Amino acid sequence: MKIKFNKIYKSNKEKKYIMDVLDNHSISGDGIYTDKVIEFLKRKYSIMNILMTTSCSQSLEMAIRLAKVKEGDEVILPSFSFTSCANSILAVNAKPVFARVEKETLNIDINSIKRLITDQTKAIMVIHYGGISANIDEIMKIAKEHNIKVIEDAAHAIGAFSNGRTLGSIGDFGSISFHSTKNITSGEGGAIYINSEGIDKNNADIMHQKGTNRFEFLNGNTEKYVWKGYGSSFCPSEILMAHLYAQLEDVEKVTEERLKIVKIYNKLVEEFKDILFSYTKFNTESNGHLFYIFFKDLDKANKFKKYVNNKNIDVRTHYVPLHSTEFGKKYKNDFLNYHLEDDIDKKLMRLPLYPALTDSEIEYICKEIRNGFIYCNTSL
Secondary structure (H helix, E strand, C coil): CCCCCCCCCCCCCCHHHHHHHHCCCCCCCCHHHHHHHHHHHCCCCHEEEEEEEHHHHHHHHHHHCCCCCCCCCCEEEECCCCCHHHHHHCCCCCCCECCEECCCCCCEHHHHHHHCCCEEEEEEECCCCCHHCCCCCHHHHHHHHEEEEEEEECCCCCCEEEEEEECCCCCCCCEEEEECCCCCCCCCCEEEEEECCCCCCHHHHHHHHHCCCHHHCCCCCCCCCCCCCCCCCCCCCCCHHHHHHHHHCHHHHHHHHHHHHHHHHHHHHHHCCCCCEEEECCCCCCCEHHHHHHEHHHHHHCCCCHHHHHHHCEEEEECCHHHHHHCHHCCCCCCCCCCHHHHHHEEEEEECCCCCCCHHHHHHHHHHHHHHHHCCCCCC
Protein backbone atom coordinates (compact mmCIF):
# COMPACT_ATOMS: atom_id res chain seq x y z
CA MET A 1 0.00 0.00 0.00
CA LYS A 2 1.39 3.38 -1.10
CA ILE A 3 -0.52 6.35 0.30
CA LYS A 4 0.11 9.64 -1.46
CA PHE A 5 0.24 12.98 0.31
CA ASN A 6 -2.52 14.48 -1.84
CA LYS A 7 -5.01 13.55 -4.53
CA ILE A 8 -7.14 16.00 -6.47
CA TYR A 9 -10.85 15.78 -5.71
CA LYS A 10 -12.89 14.82 -8.76
CA SER A 11 -16.60 15.49 -9.14
CA ASN A 12 -18.81 13.86 -11.75
CA LYS A 13 -19.33 17.11 -13.64
CA GLU A 14 -15.94 18.42 -14.78
CA LYS A 15 -15.98 16.59 -18.11
CA LYS A 16 -19.57 17.64 -18.79
CA TYR A 17 -18.90 21.33 -18.17
CA ILE A 18 -15.59 21.32 -20.07
CA MET A 19 -17.24 19.64 -23.07
CA ASP A 20 -19.96 22.29 -22.90
CA VAL A 21 -17.26 24.95 -23.29
CA LEU A 22 -15.55 23.12 -26.15
CA ASP A 23 -18.81 22.45 -27.99
CA ASN A 24 -20.67 25.71 -27.54
CA HIS A 25 -18.54 28.56 -26.19
CA SER A 26 -15.30 30.43 -26.62
CA ILE A 27 -12.45 28.92 -24.60
CA SER A 28 -10.87 32.31 -23.83
CA GLY A 29 -11.66 34.09 -20.56
CA ASP A 30 -14.59 36.13 -19.25
CA GLY A 31 -17.24 33.79 -20.59
CA ILE A 32 -20.25 31.94 -19.23
CA TYR A 33 -18.37 29.77 -16.72
CA THR A 34 -16.28 32.67 -15.45
CA ASP A 35 -19.59 34.41 -14.71
CA LYS A 36 -20.94 31.27 -13.05
CA VAL A 37 -17.90 30.97 -10.77
CA ILE A 38 -18.01 34.64 -9.79
CA GLU A 39 -21.74 34.57 -9.04
CA PHE A 40 -21.32 31.37 -7.01
CA LEU A 41 -18.55 32.91 -4.88
CA LYS A 42 -20.43 36.19 -4.44
CA ARG A 43 -23.64 34.47 -3.39
CA LYS A 44 -22.15 31.82 -1.14
CA TYR A 45 -19.51 33.92 0.59
CA SER A 46 -21.02 37.43 0.43
CA ILE A 47 -18.16 38.95 -1.57
CA MET A 48 -18.64 42.42 -3.10
CA ASN A 49 -16.26 42.31 -6.05
CA ILE A 50 -14.34 39.38 -7.56
CA LEU A 51 -11.91 39.03 -10.43
CA MET A 52 -10.68 35.60 -11.45
CA THR A 53 -6.96 35.08 -12.09
CA THR A 54 -4.75 32.26 -13.31
CA SER A 55 -3.05 32.01 -9.90
CA CYS A 56 -3.12 33.26 -6.33
CA SER A 57 0.30 34.77 -7.07
CA GLN A 58 -1.32 37.02 -9.66
CA SER A 59 -4.10 38.04 -7.30
CA LEU A 60 -1.50 39.00 -4.67
CA GLU A 61 0.30 41.14 -7.26
CA MET A 62 -2.98 42.83 -8.13
CA ALA A 63 -3.77 43.42 -4.45
CA ILE A 64 -0.37 45.00 -3.81
CA ARG A 65 -0.81 47.40 -6.73
CA LEU A 66 -4.43 48.22 -5.90
CA ALA A 67 -3.33 48.97 -2.33
CA LYS A 68 -1.00 51.55 -3.93
CA VAL A 69 2.12 50.01 -2.46
CA LYS A 70 5.09 51.57 -4.22
CA GLU A 71 8.86 51.78 -4.17
CA GLY A 72 10.18 52.50 -0.67
CA ASP A 73 7.03 51.27 1.10
CA GLU A 74 7.05 48.37 3.54
CA VAL A 75 4.66 45.43 3.79
CA ILE A 76 4.60 43.25 6.91
CA LEU A 77 4.09 39.52 6.35
CA PRO A 78 4.94 36.33 8.24
CA SER A 79 8.33 34.82 7.47
CA PHE A 80 6.62 31.43 7.36
CA SER A 81 4.83 31.94 4.06
CA PHE A 82 5.12 31.11 0.38
CA THR A 83 7.48 32.97 -1.94
CA SER A 84 4.60 34.51 -3.93
CA CYS A 85 3.77 36.70 -0.94
CA ALA A 86 7.20 38.32 -0.85
CA ASN A 87 7.57 38.36 -4.65
CA SER A 88 4.36 40.37 -5.03
CA ILE A 89 5.91 43.03 -2.78
CA LEU A 90 9.23 43.00 -4.62
CA ALA A 91 7.36 43.38 -7.93
CA VAL A 92 6.68 47.04 -7.06
CA ASN A 93 10.14 47.57 -5.51
CA ALA A 94 8.70 47.69 -2.00
CA LYS A 95 10.26 45.98 1.02
CA PRO A 96 8.94 42.75 2.62
CA VAL A 97 9.21 42.95 6.41
CA PHE A 98 9.18 39.50 8.00
CA ALA A 99 7.14 39.03 11.17
CA ARG A 100 7.13 36.08 13.53
CA VAL A 101 4.31 33.53 13.78
CA GLU A 102 2.31 32.19 16.71
CA LYS A 103 3.30 28.83 18.12
CA GLU A 104 -0.33 27.67 18.34
CA THR A 105 -1.42 28.35 14.75
CA LEU A 106 1.72 29.31 12.78
CA ASN A 107 -0.19 32.44 11.73
CA ILE A 108 1.28 35.94 11.97
CA ASP A 109 2.00 37.11 15.52
CA ILE A 110 0.16 40.25 16.66
CA ASN A 111 2.94 41.51 18.91
CA SER A 112 5.41 41.08 16.07
CA ILE A 113 3.23 43.25 13.82
CA LYS A 114 3.10 46.01 16.42
CA ARG A 115 6.89 46.04 16.74
CA LEU A 116 7.44 46.23 12.98
CA ILE A 117 5.09 49.06 11.99
CA THR A 118 6.92 52.19 10.83
CA ASP A 119 6.02 55.34 8.92
CA GLN A 120 6.81 53.39 5.73
CA THR A 121 4.37 50.56 6.46
CA LYS A 122 1.72 50.50 3.73
CA ALA A 123 0.08 47.11 4.27
CA ILE A 124 -0.07 43.93 6.33
CA MET A 125 -0.25 40.64 4.45
CA VAL A 126 -2.02 37.98 6.50
CA ILE A 127 -1.72 34.26 5.72
CA HIS A 128 -4.44 31.93 7.07
CA TYR A 129 -2.18 28.91 7.37
CA GLY A 130 -3.81 25.57 6.71
CA GLY A 131 -7.27 27.17 6.44
CA ILE A 132 -7.31 28.29 10.08
CA SER A 133 -7.89 32.00 10.59
CA ALA A 134 -5.20 34.32 11.83
CA ASN A 135 -6.26 36.82 14.51
CA ILE A 136 -7.88 38.86 11.77
CA ASP A 137 -10.10 41.07 13.96
CA GLU A 138 -7.15 42.32 16.00
CA ILE A 139 -5.12 42.81 12.82
CA MET A 140 -7.92 44.90 11.31
CA LYS A 141 -7.95 47.10 14.43
CA ILE A 142 -4.20 47.67 14.19
CA ALA A 143 -4.48 48.47 10.48
CA LYS A 144 -7.26 50.97 11.08
CA GLU A 145 -5.25 52.71 13.83
CA HIS A 146 -2.30 53.16 11.46
CA ASN A 147 -4.31 53.72 8.25
CA ILE A 148 -2.76 50.77 6.42
CA LYS A 149 -4.29 48.14 4.15
CA VAL A 150 -4.81 44.47 4.96
CA ILE A 151 -4.29 41.81 2.27
CA GLU A 152 -5.50 38.33 3.19
CA ASP A 153 -3.57 35.52 1.58
CA ALA A 154 -6.39 33.01 1.83
CA ALA A 155 -4.74 30.56 -0.58
CA HIS A 156 -5.45 27.67 1.81
CA ALA A 157 -8.85 28.90 2.88
CA ILE A 158 -11.67 28.28 0.40
CA GLY A 159 -14.64 27.23 2.53
CA ALA A 160 -13.05 28.41 5.81
CA PHE A 161 -14.43 31.10 8.12
CA SER A 162 -13.77 33.39 11.08
CA ASN A 163 -16.83 34.10 13.21
CA GLY A 164 -19.06 33.24 10.28
CA ARG A 165 -17.20 35.41 7.73
CA THR A 166 -15.40 33.72 4.88
CA LEU A 167 -11.64 34.12 5.00
CA GLY A 168 -10.52 36.52 2.31
CA SER A 169 -13.58 38.74 2.75
CA ILE A 170 -12.47 40.61 5.88
CA GLY A 171 -9.41 42.59 4.82
CA ASP A 172 -9.27 45.18 2.04
CA PHE A 173 -8.32 42.37 -0.36
CA GLY A 174 -8.44 38.59 -0.34
CA SER A 175 -6.33 36.31 -2.53
CA ILE A 176 -7.62 32.79 -3.17
CA SER A 177 -5.85 29.82 -4.75
CA PHE A 178 -7.34 27.05 -6.88
CA HIS A 179 -4.01 25.34 -7.51
CA SER A 180 -4.03 21.55 -7.72
CA THR A 181 -2.74 21.32 -4.13
CA LYS A 182 -5.85 23.10 -2.76
CA ASN A 183 -9.19 21.69 -1.58
CA ILE A 184 -11.00 22.99 -4.67
CA THR A 185 -8.96 23.26 -7.84
CA SER A 186 -8.85 24.24 -11.47
CA GLY A 187 -5.28 22.94 -11.79
CA GLU A 188 -3.92 26.47 -11.86
CA GLY A 189 -6.14 29.35 -10.84
CA GLY A 190 -6.98 32.03 -8.33
CA ALA A 191 -9.23 34.95 -7.47
CA ILE A 192 -8.94 38.38 -5.91
CA TYR A 193 -11.69 39.59 -3.59
CA ILE A 194 -11.94 43.39 -3.50
CA ASN A 195 -13.69 44.14 -0.23
CA SER A 196 -13.04 47.80 0.51
CA GLU A 197 -15.41 50.39 -0.93
CA GLY A 198 -12.48 52.80 -1.15
CA ILE A 199 -10.77 50.76 -3.91
CA ASP A 200 -11.08 51.97 -7.50
CA LYS A 201 -12.90 49.05 -9.14
CA ASN A 202 -12.44 50.56 -12.60
CA ASN A 203 -8.67 50.58 -12.07
CA ALA A 204 -8.87 46.93 -11.01
CA ASP A 205 -10.76 46.07 -14.21
CA ILE A 206 -8.17 47.87 -16.34
CA MET A 207 -5.30 46.10 -14.58
CA HIS A 208 -7.04 42.74 -15.00
CA GLN A 209 -7.57 43.30 -18.74
CA LYS A 210 -3.97 43.93 -19.83
CA GLY A 211 -4.20 47.63 -19.03
CA THR A 212 -7.19 48.26 -21.31
CA ASN A 213 -10.83 49.26 -20.88
CA ARG A 214 -11.95 45.94 -22.39
CA PHE A 215 -14.75 45.47 -19.82
CA GLU A 216 -16.32 48.76 -20.93
CA PHE A 217 -15.97 47.63 -24.55
CA LEU A 218 -17.61 44.27 -23.87
CA ASN A 219 -20.46 46.01 -22.06
CA GLY A 220 -21.04 48.31 -25.04
CA ASN A 221 -19.96 51.47 -23.23
CA THR A 222 -17.19 52.35 -25.70
CA GLU A 223 -16.54 51.70 -29.39
CA LYS A 224 -12.93 50.55 -28.93
CA TYR A 225 -10.81 49.27 -26.11
CA VAL A 226 -7.53 51.08 -25.65
CA TRP A 227 -4.50 51.19 -23.37
CA LYS A 228 -5.44 52.97 -20.14
CA GLY A 229 -2.67 52.03 -17.71
CA TYR A 230 -0.70 49.17 -16.14
CA GLY A 231 -2.10 45.72 -16.64
CA SER A 232 -1.31 42.12 -17.42
CA SER A 233 -2.95 38.94 -18.68
CA PHE A 234 -4.57 37.87 -15.41
CA CYS A 235 -7.70 36.29 -16.92
CA PRO A 236 -8.10 32.44 -16.83
CA SER A 237 -9.58 30.44 -19.69
CA GLU A 238 -13.14 29.14 -19.74
CA ILE A 239 -11.85 25.56 -19.61
CA LEU A 240 -10.29 26.24 -16.19
CA MET A 241 -13.45 27.99 -15.01
CA ALA A 242 -15.69 25.11 -16.15
CA HIS A 243 -13.52 22.68 -14.18
CA LEU A 244 -13.57 25.00 -11.17
CA TYR A 245 -17.33 25.51 -11.24
CA ALA A 246 -17.91 21.76 -11.09
CA GLN A 247 -15.67 21.53 -8.03
CA LEU A 248 -17.16 24.56 -6.27
CA GLU A 249 -20.59 22.98 -6.40
CA ASP A 250 -19.19 20.30 -4.06
CA VAL A 251 -17.24 22.60 -1.73
CA GLU A 252 -19.35 21.75 1.35
CA LYS A 253 -19.03 18.03 0.72
CA VAL A 254 -15.26 18.29 0.28
CA THR A 255 -14.87 20.37 3.45
CA GLU A 256 -16.97 17.94 5.47
CA GLU A 257 -14.92 14.94 4.32
CA ARG A 258 -11.62 16.65 5.10
CA LEU A 259 -12.76 17.75 8.56
CA LYS A 260 -13.74 14.17 9.39
CA ILE A 261 -10.13 13.12 8.78
CA VAL A 262 -8.77 16.09 10.75
CA LYS A 263 -10.91 15.04 13.70
CA ILE A 264 -9.51 11.49 13.57
CA TYR A 265 -5.91 12.73 13.35
CA ASN A 266 -6.49 15.20 16.15
CA LYS A 267 -7.68 12.47 18.49
CA LEU A 268 -4.66 10.34 17.56
CA VAL A 269 -2.00 12.94 18.39
CA GLU A 270 -3.53 14.33 21.59
CA GLU A 271 -1.94 11.65 23.76
CA PHE A 272 1.60 12.32 22.50
CA LYS A 273 2.18 15.76 23.98
CA ASP A 274 5.58 14.70 25.28
CA ILE A 275 6.72 14.46 21.64
CA LEU A 276 4.72 17.25 20.01
CA PHE A 277 4.18 20.84 21.05
CA SER A 278 1.71 21.96 18.38
CA TYR A 279 -0.76 20.54 15.90
CA THR A 280 -3.76 21.58 13.88
CA LYS A 281 -6.64 21.49 16.32
CA PHE A 282 -10.09 20.50 15.13
CA ASN A 283 -11.90 23.71 14.22
CA THR A 284 -15.43 23.77 12.84
CA GLU A 285 -14.71 26.99 10.92
CA SER A 286 -11.63 25.52 9.27
CA ASN A 287 -11.80 23.81 5.89
CA GLY A 288 -9.51 20.89 6.76
CA HIS A 289 -6.93 22.01 4.23
CA LEU A 290 -4.04 20.33 6.02
CA PHE A 291 -3.07 18.61 9.23
CA TYR A 292 0.41 19.10 10.60
CA ILE A 293 2.30 17.84 13.62
CA PHE A 294 5.20 19.71 15.15
CA PHE A 295 7.99 17.94 16.99
CA LYS A 296 9.83 19.32 19.99
CA ASP A 297 13.03 17.59 18.94
CA LEU A 298 14.68 17.59 15.49
CA ASP A 299 16.13 14.11 15.82
CA LYS A 300 12.72 12.72 16.70
CA ALA A 301 11.17 14.55 13.74
CA ASN A 302 13.70 13.05 11.32
CA LYS A 303 13.33 9.60 12.80
CA PHE A 304 9.54 9.80 12.61
CA LYS A 305 9.53 10.93 8.97
CA LYS A 306 11.92 8.17 7.93
CA TYR A 307 9.85 5.52 9.74
CA VAL A 308 6.51 6.63 8.24
CA ASN A 309 7.88 7.08 4.71
CA ASN A 310 9.30 3.56 4.93
CA LYS A 311 5.73 2.42 5.61
CA ASN A 312 4.72 3.94 2.23
CA ILE A 313 2.94 6.90 3.79
CA ASP A 314 3.87 10.20 2.13
CA VAL A 315 4.53 12.65 4.98
CA ARG A 316 5.97 16.04 4.05
CA THR A 317 7.48 19.18 5.55
CA HIS A 318 6.45 22.65 4.29
CA TYR A 319 7.84 26.13 3.52
CA VAL A 320 11.39 27.08 4.33
CA PRO A 321 10.89 30.36 6.28
CA LEU A 322 11.66 33.22 3.92
CA HIS A 323 14.04 35.07 6.25
CA SER A 324 16.31 32.02 6.46
CA THR A 325 16.72 31.54 2.69
CA GLU A 326 19.83 32.92 1.01
CA PHE A 327 17.76 35.41 -0.94
CA GLY A 328 15.57 36.40 2.03
CA LYS A 329 18.30 37.00 4.63
CA LYS A 330 18.67 40.61 3.54
CA TYR A 331 15.13 41.30 4.82
CA LYS A 332 15.58 39.63 8.21
CA ASN A 333 14.91 41.80 11.27
CA ASP A 334 17.80 41.19 13.64
CA PHE A 335 15.90 42.43 16.70
CA LEU A 336 13.30 39.65 16.36
CA ASN A 337 13.99 36.16 17.70
CA TYR A 338 13.07 33.77 14.88
CA HIS A 339 13.85 30.64 16.92
CA LEU A 340 10.51 28.97 16.17
CA GLU A 341 10.64 29.88 12.48
CA ASP A 342 14.17 28.59 12.13
CA ASP A 343 12.92 25.09 12.96
CA ILE A 344 9.56 25.01 11.17
CA ASP A 345 10.76 23.48 7.91
CA LYS A 346 12.60 20.76 9.85
CA LYS A 347 10.16 19.85 12.63
CA LEU A 348 6.76 20.27 10.95
CA MET A 349 5.25 17.20 9.28
CA ARG A 350 2.07 17.25 7.18
CA LEU A 351 -0.03 14.08 6.99
CA PRO A 352 -1.98 12.80 3.95
CA LEU A 353 -5.37 14.53 3.83
CA TYR A 354 -7.92 14.34 1.00
CA PRO A 355 -11.51 13.05 0.55
CA ALA A 356 -10.44 10.02 -1.51
CA LEU A 357 -8.73 8.42 1.50
CA THR A 358 -10.59 5.20 2.31
CA ASP A 359 -11.45 4.05 5.82
CA SER A 360 -8.87 1.28 5.56
CA GLU A 361 -6.18 3.76 4.43
CA ILE A 362 -6.99 6.12 7.31
CA GLU A 363 -6.86 3.21 9.74
CA TYR A 364 -3.47 2.16 8.34
CA ILE A 365 -2.11 5.72 8.50
CA CYS A 366 -3.22 6.12 12.11
CA LYS A 367 -1.68 2.78 13.11
CA GLU A 368 1.68 3.63 11.56
CA ILE A 369 1.65 7.24 12.81
CA ARG A 370 1.17 5.88 16.33
CA ASN A 371 3.96 3.36 15.78
CA GLY A 372 6.13 6.15 14.42
CA PHE A 373 5.56 8.27 17.54
CA ILE A 374 6.50 5.34 19.74
CA TYR A 375 9.53 4.53 17.59
CA CYS A 376 10.92 8.08 17.53
CA ASN A 377 10.49 8.45 21.29
CA THR A 378 12.98 5.66 21.95
CA SER A 379 16.47 6.65 22.99
CA LEU A 380 18.65 7.59 20.04
